[in-house]
Amino acid sequence: MIGRRLFPILLAVGLGAPALAQESGSEVSPDEERQAQVERLRAEIANEVQLEAYDLLDELVFSWMKAPPFAQPTPVVLADVIVPIGFGSGLEALIENHLAQLLINNPECNVRLAHCPSCHALIVHSDAQGTVISRGVDSPKALAKVRGLAAAEHAMFLDFEAEGATLVLRTRITSLTDELPIVHARTLSTATLVAPMLRSPTQLKSAEDARKDYMQLLEGRGPIMIPVRLSLTAFAPGDNATLSVPVPVPWLQVGAEMSIGSARAWTGSLAVGGTFIPTVYTGGMVQGRVYRLLSGSSFSLTRPNVYVFLGGTLAGLQGPAAAILAPTDDPPIIDFLGTLVTYPSVQAGIELRVSNRIIVGVFADSMPTLQTAQNVGNWLDQLGLGMDYGVVQINSIGVEAAFAF
Amino acid sequence: MEPLFLFLLTNLFVYSDVANDPIHANWEGATAGRKYECERLPQAEAHRRYPGEVPQTSAIATTLFGVDALVCEHRVMPDGARSPRDEAVLRDLSDNVDELVGLAAAAAGEDTQWVVDAYYPDPAVVRKVASAARVSLAERGLPVSDAPPQFTAGDVEVFRTLPMRDAIPASCRRWWDIRAQLGQPLRRRDAFLALALLDQHESQLHVGLCQGGTFRWLR
Numbered sequence: 024m025i026g027r028r029l030f031p032i033l034l035a036v037g038l039g040a041p042a043l044a045q046e047s048g049s050e051v052s053p054d055e056e057r058q059a060q061v062e063r064l065r066a067e068i069a070n071e072v073q074l075e076a077y078d079l080l081d082e083l084v085f086s087w088m089k090a091p092p093f094a095q096p097t098p099v100v101l102a103d104v105i106v107p108i109g110f111g112s113g114l115e116a117l118i119e120n121h122l123a124q125l126l127i128n129n130p131e132c133n134v135r136l137a138h139c140p141s142c143h144a145l146i147v148h149s150d151a152q153g154t155v156i157s158r159g160v161d162s163p164k165a166l167a168k169v170r171g172l173a174a175a176e177h178a179m180f181l182d183f184e185a186e187g188a189t190l191v192l193r194t195r196i197t198s199l200t201d202e203l204p205i206v207h208a209r210t211l212s213t214a215t216l217v218a219p220m221l222r223s224p225t226q227l228k229s230a231e232d233a234r235k236d237y238m239q240l241l242e243g244r245g246p247i248m249i250p251v252r253l254s255l256t257a258f259a260p261g262d263n264a265t266l267s268v269p270v271p272v273p274w275l276q277v278g279a280e281m282s283i284g285s286a287r288a289w290t291g292s293l294a295v296g297g298t299f300i301p302t303v304y305t306g307g308m309v310q311g312r313v314y315r316l317l318s319g320s321s322f323s324l325t326r327p328n329v330y331v332f333l334g335g336t337l338a339g340l341q342g343p344a345a346a347i348l349a350p351t352d353d354p355p356i357i358d359f360l361g362t363l364v365t366y367p368s369v370q371a372g373i374e375l376r377v378s379n380r381i382i383v384g385v386f387a388d389s390m391p392t393l394q395t396a397q398n399v400g401n402w403l404d405q406l407g408l409g410m411d412y413g414v415v416q417i418n419s420i421g422v423e424a425a426f427a428f
Numbered sequence: 429m430e431p432l433f434l435f436l437l438t439n440l441f442v443y444s445d446v447a448n449d450p451i452h453a454n455w456e457g458a459t460a461g462r463k464y465e466c467e468r469l470p471q472a473e474a475h476r477r478y479p480g481e482v483p484q485t486s487a488i489a490t491t492l493f494g495v496d497a498l499v500c501e502h503r504v505m506p507d508g509a510r511s512p513r514d515e516a517v518l519r520d521l522s523d524n525v526d527e528l529v530g531l532a533a534a535a536a537g538e539d540t541q542w543v544v545d546a547y548y549p550d551p552a553v554v555r556k557v558a559s560a561a562r563v564s565l566a567e568r569g570l571p572v573s574d575a576p577p578q579f580t581a582g583d584v585e586v587f588r589t590l591p592m593r594d595a596i597p598a599s600c601r602r603w604w605d606i607r608a609q610l611g612q613p614l615r616r617r618d619a620f621l622a623l624a625l626l627d628q629h630e631s632q633l634h635v636g637l638c639q640g641g642t643f644r645w646l647r
Contacts, residue, residue, distance in 0.1 A: 072504060108514060109510045182560075184556055185504035185505045186518060189504070191522055195563050203573050203574040204573055205573070209563075210567060320481050
C-alpha cells in the first residue's frame with residue numbers, strides 16, 4: 024500500500040528532477056558562466072606561467088650579478104608586481120617571494136629589498152601648490168616627509184605580460200626624487216631564453232651556460248647505449264601438440280643500441296643472447312631491432328618514454344627439448360651434441376623506458392619456419408575468433424626487462 | 429584481414445610522426461587551432477633553438493628535400509581569457525610600442541626629457557602600455573620620468589567630456605601650462621608622449637608627441 028502511494032511521488036520527483044536542475048541551471052547568468060570559464064582557463068595555465076616567470080626573474084638577477092645596477096648595495100622597495108592581465112594576486116605573491124629569495128641569496132647584485140609600508144600607502148599631501156593624493160612611491164616629496172631618510176631611495180617595478188606564446192618581463196628602477204627618473208630598465212622575454220632555465224637560486228648561471236649544460240645533458244646520454252636484457256618467451260601451443268604446456272624459453276641478451284639523433288626518436292640495436300637450461304636445451308641468438316619513439320617527438324628526460332620496435336632474430340636451440348620444436352616437414356640436424364633447431368623470426372613489440380635506464384616491454388614473434396611444427400601454434404587462434412590469418416601468425420609472445428648502461 | 433594487419437604494421441613507425449605533427453591540431457577544430465602560434469623555420473635554425481627535438485641538418489637531405497620545421501607553441505593566454513580587444517593590443521605589445529616609441533624618439537630629437545601617458549578604456553591596460561613605453565625609452569638610453577603628466581582634478585573632468593582625439597591635444601597644452609604654473613623648468617625639447625586608442629572599436633594604438641605645448645599625431 025505504501026509502495027503504491029510512494030510510486031507516483033517517486034515518479035514525479037524522478038521526472039521533475041531534470042527539469043528542476045535545468046531550471047536552476049538557467050539561473051546562472053552569462054557573466055557568471057564567463058567568469059567560471061575564465062577561472063578554469065587560469066587554473067590550466069597558472070603553473071606554466073609561474074615557472075616561466077621564475078625563469079625570467081632568474082635571468083634578471085643573474086644579469087644584475089654580472090652588471091649591478093648600483094655601485095654599492097642599495098635598498099630598493101618593490102613598488103609593484105604586475106602580472107599578465109587575466110591573472111590574480113596569487114601569482115604576484117609567488118613572484119615577489121621568488122625575487123626576494125634570489126636577491127637574498129645573491130647579494131653581489133647590489134639590490135637589497137627594503138620594507139617601506141608608506142611607499143605603498145595612499146598619501147594625501149597638501150602645500151601651497153595644491154593637494155595631491157597618490158601612493159607614496161608616486162609622490163616622493165610627500166613620501167620623504169612620512170618616512171624620513173631611513174627607507175629606500177629607489178623603487179622597483181616588475182611588469183609581466185603574456186604576448187602571444189611568450190612571457191615578457193619589463194623591469195624598471197626609479198629614483199625616488201621629484202622627477203622620478205628611471206635609472207635602470209630591462210626587458211626580458213621567454214623567446215630569448217633556452218628551455219631549461221629554471222636554475223637553483225643559489226647557483227644562477229647565464230643563458231649561454233644553461234644552454235651548454237642542456238646540450239651536454241643531451242649529448243651526455245650518448246648515441247650508444249648497452250642494454251642487458253632478460254626476456255621470457257612462450258611458444259603458442261600447437262593443434263596437435265605433444266606437450267601439455269607451452270614451451271618457455273628464457274634469454275639473456277647483451278648488445279648495443281644507437282640513436283640517430285639527440286632527440287632519440289629513432290634508434291637501432293644489435294644484440295646477442297644465450298639460453299641454458301641444464302639437460303633440456305642450450306641456445307644462442309642474434310637480434311636486430313629498429314625502435315621508434317611513440318610518446319612524443321623527442322626523448323623525455325623526466326617522463327617515461329614509449330617505443331615500438333620491429334626486429335628480426337636468428338635463433339638456435341640445441342638439446343633434447345629442441346626436438347619437440349622441430350617442424351614436421353624439415354627434420355632437425357642431429358649431431359654429437361643432440362638435436363639442433365635453428366629458426367628466424369620477425370618481431371614486433373612495445374617498450375616503456377624510464378630515464379633510459381630501466382626498460383620493460385612485451386613483444387610477439389612470427390616464426391615462418393616453425394609454423395609446421397607440432398608444438399608450435401598461433402596465439403591468434405587462441406583468441407577463438409575463427410578467422411584465417413594467412414601468413415600472419417604470432418607463434419611466440421614474450422616479456423622482457425632490461426637495464427641499460 | 430591479413431593485408432589490413434600488414435598495412436597497419438608497416439605504418440607502425442609513422443604513427444608517432446602523425447600524432448606529433450602540429451598541423452593536425454586542425455583536426456581539433458578552428459577554436460583549438462587558434463591556441464597555437466606557429467612559425468616555419470629552416471632546419472638549421474630549428475635545431476639551434478630546439479636541439480633536443482630537431483636533428484642536425486644532413487647534407488643529403490638538405491640537397492634533396494629542403495627540410496624545414498613548423499614550430500607551434502601554445503599561446504600563454506588562451507582565447508577567451510581576456511577581452512578580444514585587450515588580447516589584440518597585448519599580443520604584440522612589445523613590437524608595437526617599440527615601433528611607436530621609435531617614431532617619437534626620432535621626431536623629438538636629442539636631449540629630450542620624456543614623460544609618458546597612455547589612454548585606453550581599461551586602466552589595467554593603460555599601466556601596461558605606459559610601462560612598456562617608459563621601459564622602451566629608457567632602454568634606448570633616453571632620460572624618462574616614471575611620473576605621468578600632472579593635471580588638476582578639474583582638467584581631468586574636462587578631458588573626460590571630450591572625444592579622445594581632442595582630449596589628448598588639450599591635455600598637451602594644459603601639461604605645458606601647469607608646468608609653468610608650478611615653476612618647473614620649461615625646456616622646449618621636453619616631451620610628453622601619448623599612446624592612445626582613439627576609438628573603442630579599434631585595436632591599433634596611436635602615438636602623439638607634445639613638445640613646447642604643441643601636439644602632433646605621429647601615427
